[in-house]
Amino acid sequence: MKKDLLDIHDRLLKHFGRQQWWPAETEFEVIVGAILTQNANWKNVEKAIANLRENNLLEPGGIHSVNEERLKGLIRPAGYYNSKARKLREFTNFLFENYKDLSEFLGLPQDELREQLLSIWGIGPETADSIVLYAAGKPSFVVDAYTKRIFSRMGLVEEGIEYDKLKYFFENNLPEDVGLYREFHALIVELGKNYCKTKPLCGECPLVSLCSLPGR
DNA sequence: ACCCAGGTGGCCC
């Protein structure tokens, strides 16, 4: 199985090339992006992040002190702006109530960091793992809707598998490597966007020969 | 006019 997952990773890498995720300049920008991209198109998130950058708000203190209505207006293109404004604020509130700064927080041991993140309102397992992997640089595999769809369609895991189970399926069958986890997740998203959609485009998919989609 | 996008929390049974 270890070989199977690495083989899948290698095929995707060959087909799509290096993705170099996460697309952000700072750790805090990763966190903001991870929250804003919840069930949203990344293009829209980029607009919201550009708005925050132009207003010098891409730092914890900025989000913490900016007027709420102004924040909502700036992140509006990312959708769900009412709840996402609250989520951003819940994060910075938590940060400043419990830690000196972002580096101290991200420096926590991996399991403790993940647990702390999950205790914050608005941060679920995928957002937490994205932050642990791409902001803190610790080996926590990120699972998203594409991952679930692709690997259940391939017949490697049961349909409707729980988040943590799928996460540990990857972590137990891959070498523990931050670079590998980062690239693999990004490649899975790329595959999902291009081929493994609700209506699959199997003919062109780089994984067709491995897939057990019904009718194939 | 639909359908979808790098989820999460709330509420019900």
Add this chain to the structure above:
DNA sequence: GGGCCACATGGG
């Protein structure tokens, strides 16, 4: 524990 639902914008 599982099954719905609201949340909202912009692009195909």
